[in-house]
Amino acid sequence: MNFIIYDIEATCWEGRPPSMTPETIEIGAVKLNRFGEVLGSYQRFIKPILHPQLSLFCRQLTNIDQVDINRASTFPDVIESFKDWVGIWDDDYLLCSWGNFDQKIIQRDCDLHNLEDEWTDHFINLRRQYYEMKGLRKPRGLRRSVLTEGFEWTGDHHRAYDDAENLAKIFLKYIDMWQY
Numbered sequence: 001m002n003f004i005i006y007d008i009e010a011t012c013w014e015g016r017p018p019s020m021t022p023e024t025i026e027i028g029a030v031k032l033n034r035f036g037e038v039l040g041s042y043q044r045f046i047k048p049i050l051h052p053q054l055s056l057f058c059r060q061l062t063n064i065d066q067v068d069i070n071r072a073s074t075f076p077d078v079i080e081s082f083k084d085w086v087g088i089w090d091d092d093y094l095l096c097s098w099g100n101f102d103q104k105i106i107q108r109d110c111d112l113h114n115l116e117d118e119w120t121d122h123f124i125n126l127r128r129q130y131y132e133m134k135g136l137r138k139p140r141g142l143r144r145s146v147l148t149e150g151f152e153w154t155g156d157h158h159r160a161y162d163d164a165e166n167l168a169k170i171f172l173k174y175i176d177m178w179q180y
Contacts, residue, residue: 002039002093003032004086005126005171007163008102009064011048014057023048024109025069026062027082028161030168036175038168042085043161045072050112062158075109088119094180095123098142098167124180126171133177142167149173 006029010022024046031039045068054066072078086093097103103123110117130136130145140148143157143166151169155162171178 001034002087003034003171004093004095005030005032005164005168006042006095006097006102007160007167008097008105009062009158009160010105011051011054012058012061013055021050021108021112022105023050023112024075024105025054025058025072026064026160027078028159028164029082029085030164031086032168032171036172040085041161041165042082044078044081045069046078047072047074049074063156064159074113076113076115079106079110079113079115083119086119088122093122095120096126096167096171096178097123098125098163099127100125124178126167126178129178130170130174133174145170 006027008024009026010024012022013020025048026045027042029042031041033039045064047069052069054064054069058064059066095103103120106120107117142163143153146153146166146169149170151166153166155165157163
């Protein structure tokens, strides 16, 4: 079993206007085997089609530059590359993210581009399981959870690869406790 610890960044706006549909703009992931050994990493930007110009709020939150988005491929190309990297046709895999947003946004983007999304069903929500393991009642973000677990936060918060790499620290600490 390979574990795909991943994170998605999406278009966003201050106050979440109801007429604006978020789209994936970055995928970051770390692939671990069942022993916790790192097998690889993945990071790609994605050019959104509904709102190709990132809002100031989004650029400031993610530190993603508009130039990187302008140069990026669209979702269908990047998601095929990601699926190949995950190994959905050859390997037993499990997608693991902090919350269900990451799974839902990929499914929404697959729908937007008329792509199948059944491969995203191999999924666990690490945040939910972490809350249950720790007996937490109040929501706690990824950064705070990483620091509470005694790890140093590395990289930029709200950058997909950096968030995935930091989430992998928690995943590895409890590798034998996750339910899937």
